[in-house]
Amino acid sequence: MQGIRSIGADPHCIDFLKPLTLIQGKNGTGKTTIIEALNFVTSGNLPAGQKSTFVHDPNVANKIRVDGMVQLKFEDVKGNEVTGTKRVTSSISNAGITTKSDESTLKQMKNGKETSVSSKIIDYDAEVMTRLGVNKAVLDYVIFCHQEESNWPLSEPKKLKKRFDKIFEVSEYVEIMENIRSERKELNKKVSELDNEIQNHLVGYVQRSNDLHNEIADGIKMQEIITTNLKKCDEKLERLAKQISECNAKKKTFDELKSTIEIQKATIRGKEDNLENIDVPDYNGNVKELQKELDEAESKKDYQEVKKKQDEFNKEIVKIDNEMKNINLEITKVQKKINDLEVIKQRKNETKKEREQLIQKIRKKYSFDDCEDIEEAMEKIKNEKETEKQEIMESSKAKIGQIFQDLSSANVVVANVEATIRSKEADILRLNCEIKSIERDIEQIGASAERSSKLEKEIAKVESQLSGEESLEVLEKNFLDCQVAVTQRKVETEEYSKIIIAKHNYTKKNDELNTAMKKSEKLLSEFFESPIQKNFNRQITTLKMDLEKNCLVADKSFTTLEKETAKITDKLNKLKIKNEMNDSTVKQNQEQISQMGVEPDKVKDKLDKIRSDLKEYREQLGEKQGSQFLYKKWEEQIAKEKNCPLCEKPCGEASDVQKLVTKRHADLPSEIEELNESVARFKIQERNLTHVLPLVEKMETLLNQTSGELEKIEKIEKQKATKEKEKDAAKKRLDDARKKLDLVKTLLGDAKLLDKLIDDQKAAKESVEEARSQLFAKDVDKSEWTVEQFEEARNDAQTKMDNFEAEAKTTDLKVKEIRTKTTELQKLKEEKLKIGEKALQPAILTKSKIEKKARISECQEEISKFDEQIPDLKKNQRKLNFDLEKANAEFESKKSEIATFMNDFTNLSESLKITTAKLSTYVLDENARAKLEKEMDNFTERKSELERKKVQSANKEDSSK
Incomplete structure (x- = not known):
């Protein structure tokens, strides 16, 4: 144990002894x-x-x-x-x-x-x-039972049983048994209830079954009739619905044809009127001329107005057609509603007719007057039958109850008579047995003299056997002496065994200590220069604390170096990344510059040269362009003034000068063009090099930075290598310290064991000394004995103890044998005494035998009288049983008759209710029908009006044409 309650950080070891370890101490000691x-x-x-x-x-x-x-x-x-x-x-x-x-x-x-x-x-x-x-209950209630709860075996039986169930792990089975008992009790209760129900209802179930079969047969017949009628009605309805839909379709087709005919007639009439009104002379020209005139006419304003009116008429006609279409749809819907009302009306009439037929059937069957209300009459009959049923049940129950009471009384009388007969027969049987016993006693009394002589011989024989044995007191004294000797030898054997066990225990602990020392010797020699012999735990704990401090110091040093190395590595990585980025930028710049076809270090020189050449070419271009202007001016001046444009002197031949100037003027454009191309080329090169120049400057800056950073990287890498070496050394020191600490921790467990073994060895040695001191105080001659001598002495004592035990056993058997014979002698003497007493009883036994025979005769006479009464009683019992069965049959017959009547009556009543309810569902609103017919008339009038409008619009269109 370690770190538990009052036990501190140092571990405490306890070695539990066999077969028992007692823990003793003051309060609070643990x-x-x-x-x-x-x-x-x-x-x-x-x-x-x-x-x-x-x-x-x-x-x-x-x-x-x-x-x-x-x-x-x-x-x-x-x-x-x-x-x-x-x-x-x-x-x-x-x-x-x-x-x-x-x-x-x-x-x-x-x-x-x-x-x-x-x-x-x-x-x-x-x-x-x-x-x-073991299970948890054994641990809680037996092995580790708290002292305050140790009296639980004296608790209430219910609580005690629960704990024993948990200990023996039968709680689940107990619960199952309880469930089975409760389920069995419930099922038995249900069985008894069902038995009672069966007993009460079995008689009426057969009749009820027959009634139900009859009702089912009648219901099936009625259902077949109703189903047939329904099928006929459905077929008739389907035919009517089909005819109505066909009529509606034909009517719709007829209306459409009629409307079309009217429209066509109106169109024909309009066209005929237009034809009559047309008075146009024949055209004298050809087709082309006619077409030309038609085109001219179409372009006129009057024609456009007519066309516009025609479009309006067409729109109006389309609008009228749409409205007529909607009206036709509404007419169809209204017609469908009217047809539905017709169907409802027809079904209502059929249901009404069916109800009247059912009422007539009920009136005829139950003889109701025509003026009498059918529902009141049926309710009256129902109440009368209920009253009749109640009266029959009461009278039948009273009659059956009286018969049952008489039958019970008869059964009681018969049972009493039969019980009396059985009692008398039992008395006769008992008296016969007693008579036989008396006869046997009388016979035994005759043979008692012979038995008495035999008993005297047996008594003499047993007494002679007892006289040849030692006295019981001497044997008991010898037995006690043997028991004392056995106890002494047992104590002596236990004392020898105690010394032997203590010696063996000491040898075992010594061997364990030597083995543990040998096991830990190598590790101890690594940490201690001189070998230690005691206080292993304290010394190794001190060593452990020192090593823990060394580990902390090494860990701190390693952590510091690791952080410094990480910082240096991070700084180095950043410089390397920056250097790589600079190299990448320089390479990109070099690629861009190389695309210009020039080396990076020659960009500035080439740019200066291009700028110089560009300046020169621009100057030449300016001169050429100025010369071109002058030559042109000179040509005009020579042609006009006919003198030299430079010196203003008259020329010899103006044409020669003119040719010369013209020739020079003609060469200038090609020269100017060449110069322009050169200037443009140099401009492009200048622009490109100007763009590249910042890249060159940036590249030079980056190269300068890179050289400086490479020096820094080299320096930092040296620092990193140094720190890595220091870190590895610190890591090695830390690992060594931890390894030593782990070894010391392992050794600490062995050290605790060594200290314990040393204490155990010391305790075993003290036990040996204590056992020797207790023995040697009695016998000082054995102070120098070895373990083998003690074992030999123990074996001798054990042999003597076995001999004394055998002698004590033999003596005990002799004592038991003498006591058995003494008891047997006592029994023989008692039997002889009883035989002497029985010799005086023959007269008493003879008198008792005569009295018992007289009592048997009386019982036989009484049984004969009861046998004469039984036939009459049985006959009366059978008659009452027959009357009871007859009364029950009459009651069930009347009950069945009333049930059949009520069943038929209920079926008719239900049929009437169903028909009445069905009739009430057919709600026919005559006002709604009139309203629908009025709507139909309105739609028809509106349709006729629209047809007239359509005809008028068509006529107007024709007239406009």
């Missing part, structure tokens, strides 16, 4: 803590307060974090060594003390191999309980 820790590591249960009070307080430990651990090593049900470890942590934060569970592990040694599983993979508590072979 006895309960041990049990709670065992409960926690096996079942996961925590005491009141949960983890916060279970873990050692960090404030008391003066630490920020306390790690609690409980580790239990045990053998599972298969004999494998298992180590279970549960961990909890408690830490101080801003919110207070926080406690939480950590990962639990379960290690197993099987066939020399160690396997481990974590609580992340399995249910730790369930796995531990499985390996221990």
Whole structure:
């Protein structure tokens, strides 16, 4: 245990002894803590307060974090060594003390191999309980039962049973049994209820079944009739609907044809009138001339107005057609509604007729007057039949009840007589048995003299056997002496065994200590110059603290160097990225410059040369352009003034001068064009080089920067290499320190074991000394004995103890044999005494036999009288049974008759109600029909009016044409 309640950060180990370990101590020394820790590591249960009070307080430990651990090593049900470890942590934060569970592990040694599983993979508590072979209830109520609840076996039976069910894992089966009992009780209740119902209703079910069959047959016949009528009605309706739809279609076609005929007639009449009014002389020209005149006429204003009016007439005709179409649709809808009303009216009349026929049938069947209201009359008959049914049931029940009462009385009388006969017969049988017993006793009394002599011989024989044995007191004294000797030898054997066990335990602990020392010798020699023999835990804990400090220093140094290396690496990476970007920019600039066909270092020189050449060519171009102007001017001046344009002197031949000037003037355009092309070419080169020049300057700047940055990179890389070496050295120191710390932690566990083994060895040695001192105080001659001598002495004592036990057993058998014979002698004497007493009883037994025979005769006479009464009683019983069956049959017959009548009556009543309800659903509104007919007339008039308008519009159109 470590970090649990009052147990601090140092682990405490407890080795539980076999077969029992007693934990003793004052209040607050941790006895309960041990049990709670065992409960926690096996079942996961925590005491009141949960983890916060279970873990050692960090404030008391003066630490920020306390790690609690409980580790239990045990053998599972298969004999494998298992180590279970549960961990909890408690830490101080801003919110207070926080406690939480950590990962639990379960290690197993099987066939020399160690396997481990974590609580992340399995249910730790369930796995531990499985390996221990007990359930949680056994752990809670038996193994780790709290002292305040240790009296639970004395609790109430119900609570006690629940706990035992949990302990023996039968709670589920108990619950199943309770469910079965409750279900069985419920089912038995239902069975009894069903039996009662069957008993009460079985008689009427057959008759009711027959009635239902008759009702079903009548209903099927009526249903067939109604179905046939419905089919006929549906067929008739379908025919009528088909005829109506055909009539509507024909009417619609007729109306359309009629309207078309009227329109055609009106059109024909209009055209005839127009034809009569036309008085146009014959045209004298040809077709082309006529076409020309028609075109001229169409272009005139009068013709355009006529055409416009014609379009208006056409629009009006289209509008009228649309309206007529809508009116036709409305007429169709109204006609459909009228047809629906006709169908409803027809169905209503048919339903009304069917209702009248049904009423006539009811009046005829039940003899109702024609003036009497059918519903009131049917209700009256229904009430009369209900009253009649009630009277019949009451009278039948009274009659059946009286017969049943008489039958019950007769049954009671018969049962009493039969019971009396059985009682008398039993008395006769008993008296006969008693008489036989008396006769046997009388016979035995005759043979008692012979039996008495035999008993005297047996008594003498047993007494002679007892006289040859030792006295019971001597044997009992010998038995007690043997028991005392056995006890003494047993105490002596136990004392020898105690010394032998203590010796063996000391040897075992010594071997374990030597083995553990040998196992840890190599690690101890690495950390300690001189070997240590005691206080391993304290010295290794001190070493662990020193190594933890070294680890912290090494970790801090490594972290600092790692951060510095990261900074240098980051700075180096940034410089490299910048340098790469500069190189990329320089390459791009070089590519752009190389596209100009010039080297970057010659751009400035070439640009200066191009600018110089451009200036020169521009000057030449200016001169040529000025010469062109002068030559032109000179040509005009020579032609006009006929003298030299430079010196203004008269020329010899003006034509020669004119030719010369003209020739010079003719050569100038080609020269100017060449100069313009050169200037344009140089301008392009200048512009391109001007654009490239900033790139060259930028490239030079970047190259200068790159050279400086390369020097920085080289310097930083050297710094990085130095820091990397320092970091690797620090990492190595940290790894070495951690490795040593891990070894020391491993060694710390062994150290705790070594300290414990040393303490165990010391305790075993003290046990040996204590056992020797207790034995040697009695016998000082054995102070120098070895273990083998003690074992030999123990074996001798054991042999003597076995001999004394055998002797005691033999003595005990003799004592039991003597006691058995004494008891047998006592019984023989008692039997002899009883035989002597029976010799005086023959007269008494003879008198008792005569009395019992007289009593048998009386019982036989009484039985004869009762046998004479039984036939009359049975006859009366059969008559009452017949009367009861007859009354029940009459009652059921009347009941069936009334039920049949009521069934027919109810069917007719329901049919009448259904027909009446069906009739009420056919609501026929005569006003609605009149309204629809009025709408139909209005639509027809509107349609005629529109047809007239259409004819008038057509006539106007023709007249306008």
